[in-house]
Amino acid sequence: MSLSFLYIDENLSSQESISKNLKMFFEIDNIHCFNSIRKANRYLKEAKADVIIIDPNFTKEVGFSFVENRLNDHIFILHSARTKDAVRGYELGVFDFLPKPCIEDRFLMCLKRLKNQEYIIEKERSILPQPYVEVRCDLMKERILHDDISHVEAMGDYVKIVTEERKYVVLMSMRKIEELLPEELFFRTHKSFIVNSKKIENFNAKEVALKKVKIPLSRFKKQAFIVFMQAI
DSSP states (O other): OOOOEEEEOSSGGGHHHHHHHHHHHSOOSOOEEESSHHHHHHHHTTSOOSEEEEOOBOSSSBHHHHHHHTTTTSEEEEEESOTHHHHHHHHHTOSEEEESSOOHHHHHHHHHHHHHHHHHHHHHHHSOOOSEEEEEETTEEEEEEGGGEEEEEEETTEEEEEESSOEEEEEOOHHHHHHHSOTTTEEEEETTEEEEGGGOOEEOSSEEEOSSOEEEOOTTTHHHHHHHHHHO
């Protein structure tokens, strides 16, 4: 397994040195580089990137909004001449901050840590699935047990993960949270709702009844839902 990289900087003058150092530590043929967030977003619709190295300071785009929106999907390394970006980055929980101009020893130290992270990711992908979903909520990483989740509700750019004890509002798309939850346990009954099959008390052609709430069942999902419930 090898990590995939993306480099985003309005000024791509550091591209060559970044690529050179990455290839010293990782088995990569190429690092994809973009000078705008718009281009990077377009690329990420079709491809994946485990690690994104980004200077968040753009003339006409808001780099930190991009970081916040994708923080649960990628490992972020900030690469900036503004030292205050380090504070903002660590508050968000980015992996590292590299000052500009790039100090080679400092960059190599970061890559050594990242190499270890690659090993951790590989091990996590090879072992049995964890019984929880890990998300970032109120600047804190939270691990929510699958069995504790009642349902998930879409809230624009956010999702609300509901348990009996608490509601977690997380900056994440419904598609992403659906990918993180085990498909044998959770079902998306509607474009705005995902339910935990263990929490279902009964259902009819239009809704699914949980302990404290009724969740709509889309007519387009009804047949697939019946098959899903018969299989568990």
